[in-house]
Amino acid sequence: MTSLSIAEAAERTGLTAHTLRYYERDGLLLHSVDRAPSGHRRYTDEDLRWIQMVTRLRATGMPIRDVRRYAALVREGDGNEAERLALLLAHREVVERQLAEVTGHLRAIDHKIALYENKVAPAP
Amino acid sequence: MTSLSIAEAAERTGLTAHTLRYYERDGLLLHSVDRAPSGHRRYTDEDLRWIQMVTRLRATGMPIRDVRRYAALVREGDGNEAERLALLLAHREVVERQLAEVTGHLRAIDHKIALYENKVAPAP
DNA sequence: GCTTGACTTGGAGCGCACTCCAAGTCGGAC
DNA sequence: GTCCGACTTGGAGTGCGCTCCAAGTCAAGC
Numbered sequence: 001m002t003s004l005s006i007a008e009a010a011e012r013t014g015l016t017a018h019t020l021r022y023y024e025r026d027g028l029l030l031h032s033v034d035r036a037p038s039g040h041r042r043y044t045d046e047d048l049r050w051i052q053m054v055t056r057l058r059a060t061g062m063p064i065r066d067v068r069r070y071a072a073l074v075r076e077g078d079g080n081e082a083e084r085l086a087l088l089l090a091h092r093e094v095v096e097r098q099l100a101e102v103t104g105h106l107r108a109i110d111h112k113i114a115l116y117e118n119k120v121a122p123a124p
Numbered sequence: 125m126t127s128l129s130i131a132e133a134a135e136r137t138g139l140t141a142h143t144l145r146y147y148e149r150d151g152l153l154l155h156s157v158d159r160a161p162s163g164h165r166r167y168t169d170e171d172l173r174w175i176q177m178v179t180r181l182r183a184t185g186m187p188i189r190d191v192r193r194y195a196a197l198v199r200e201g202d203g204n205e206a207e208r209l210a211l212l213l214a215h216r217e218v219v220e221r222q223l224a225e226v227t228g229h230l231r232a233i234d235h236k237i238a239l240y241e242n243k244v245a246p247a248p
Numbered sequence: 249g250c251t252t253g254a255c256t257t258g259g260a261g262c263g264c265a266c267t268c269c270a271a272g273t274c275g276g277a278c
Numbered sequence: 279g280t281c282c283g284a285c286t287t288g289g290a291g292t293g294c295g296c297t298c299c300a301a302g303t304c305a306a307g308c
Binding site for chain 2: 082091105117120
């Protein structure tokens with residue numbers, strides 16, 4: 001079992017050390033990160049796997065407070081899987097709607113781009 | 125040519141009256157909106173079309189300052205089409221990368237969802 | 249003439265998600 | 279033993295994009 005410093009964990013997760021501390025303080029992690037005798041944080045593989053899930057939720061636009069709620073459910077342990085599922089399904093729907101919306105807008109922007117391309121370097 | 129009050133324009137564009145004033149103040153529109161003799165804003169169809177473009181750019185994540193730059197280019201008039209095109213193409217690329225990233229994360233979240241679905245209501 | 253409601257303004261305030269600061273601690277190299 | 283660099287903390291600060299407030303104006307209805 002490897003165990004990483006906060007700088008290494010930051011590099012591995014693509015977050016900053018600041019953000020890692022912030023997530024921990026804010027209850028987005030499943031528990032306080034282990035400490036070396038010096039008091040420095042030591043991140044386990046399990047920590048990193050969870051942080052990756054948090055990153056996925058954040059990267060798809062889930063607000064911090066919802067991630068916190070999801071983390072709280074997981075922390076509680078077995079028995080609330082239906083609730084976790086509901087949370088993820090609700091998020092999934094939001095993300096899909098957003099993807100569709102953005103895709104639609106992008107298509108419209110593409111039309112604009114095509115107009116400019118014709119103006120700048122007209123098709124023969 | 126219809127011309128709408130700020131409340132009507134808000135309804136039509138899906139923005140709030142607050143946001144419409146804010147966009148105008150911040151230079152996101154092509155020019156100051158016309159006024160009725162009372163001083164109230166009157167939005168033309170052309171205004172609404174431009175605001176729709178702004179909305180598309182914003183909804184795809186373009187920062188306010190970039191929208192402002194694009195608006196400035198359009199305001200300048202003919203001759204800078206290549207620059208406008210470059211701005212839109214750059215934005216397009218950002219959006220596509222983002223769409224790909226979000227889609228990837230969503231797929232991973234879907235796996236998690238599938239696990240929970242099996243746990244909550246196991247497949248027969 | 250008074251009320252009502254939709255608007256006007258400059259400027260302040262807000263929520264989110266970080267991001268940074270100051271002051272301190274620790275372990276290891278020299 | 280002292281220097282360095284990586285870390286620690288509580289709390290303050292930042293940037294973005296709105297969002298709201300207070301005080302005022304205007305036109306229409308009664």
